[in-house]
Amino acid sequence: MDPEAARLVALAEANAGPAAFEARPQVRGAWTAFLVLTLLSVVGWIGPFLTPAPLWAQGLAALWFGGWSGLFARLAWRVVAGARSPAGWALRAGPEGLKVNLRSHLNYRHPAEDAVVAILPRSRVRRLTFVEEGRRSYLEVGGWSDLEFARGAVDAEAARWSGFGLRSGRARHVPVTVEQGRLRIAWRDAARTLSPSPVAAEAALGRWFPMGRRLEADLAALASLPRTAQERRLGQMARSGEAVAAIALARELWGLNLTEARQRIDALASLDSATARR
Structure with missing residues (x-):
């Protein structure tokens, strides 16, 4: 298991404070x-x-x-x-990364001090993709090299179910699933619809994370270009405020890790800036 994984699932939300972005169920x-x-x-x-x-x-x-x-x-x-309720939020995000509430808002009474929150630093988010499946929609989080720790937390939360019995009154709603190497957050399912809408959420989250559909479109456009043209385009993107997307594209196109991609994009942005001043 990734040595950093143990601290990515917490029993209480880390870095408490107002989130730059928050998704909650519509009421x-x-x-x-x-x-x-x-x-x-x-x-x-x-x-x-x-x-x-x-x-x-x-x-x-x-x-x-x-x-x-x-x-x-x-x-x-x-x-x-x-x-x-204070425990009813589903997703919080900001420049530091993602915080995903693994507990359903229907189980907000059980108990607040034992909340189960998955924390993913921004450096680990490779892409976020909204997926539509019939009447349901999900936000897929790509980038976790080891999802077993998240799967264990989800399974532990599900194991506490007891239907609507008098003993605990726990609802059988799973807001987060881990399957086929992906972590999925239910944005719209039989039990809830999150606000804001996927379109608005995609625009907000795109400030900090690569968004899957746009990433795929940019990859398709860049893949057929020679390396020099790819570098020129990525340098222009970084200079225009799209450094996050440029780094993600560099990782996908050239097989770099995060540090290598960031250093390469910074160099390309500086080179493009120097060329533009001439």
């Missing part, structure tokens, strides 16, 4: 569902007693309609409360 739909279901629950409990039906029938109707509406209102509130 507008859950708020609407909670209000409607609460109203139906009240009507369900009171309405039957305003009818001329026998008392036993009134009681059964109230128990049936009011009870079911109240139960679903409680579940809707759980979504709202989880998304708004």
Whole structure:
């Protein structure tokens, strides 16, 4: 295992403070569902007693309609409360790297001091890619050479499940998965939709990380060019504020490690700057 891996999964969020970027579950739909279901629950409990039906029938109707509406209102509130809780965030990012919450917002009550957060320094993020699969969408994180430590944390969190039992009330929702060498963050699935949208998130995260779809397009455009033309283009990108993307492209095109790619791009940017001044 990578010797740095042990410190990349923490039981509490490192570097506490406001994040430059934060993704949280949307609550507008859950708020609407909670209000409607609460109203139906009240009507369900009171309405039957305003009818001329026998008392036993009134009681059964109230128990049936009011009870079911109240139960679903409680579940809707759980979504709202989880998304708004301090532990309800899904992804935080900034110049220092990524912090991924491995616990579902539906399990926000279990317990805050035992939160499971995967921390990935910026230097380890090779690319971020939004993937659409039917009605679901994911953010794939590429760059971890060893995902076993993350897989262990995800499996440990999943092992605490117990459905909606009275003992812990844990929801069976897995917001992060590790499969086929990729870490995937559910952006839209059956239990949540994160805000901001993938388009807005891609624009924000692109300030610090190479974004997969653009990276693939740039690679396709550069791959057929001679080495001198590739170097000239990457130098221009670095000078125009796209150093992160230029470094990622250099790694992909020339098989460099991060340090080598950064040094090469810095040299190309300096050379391009000197050429531009002539």
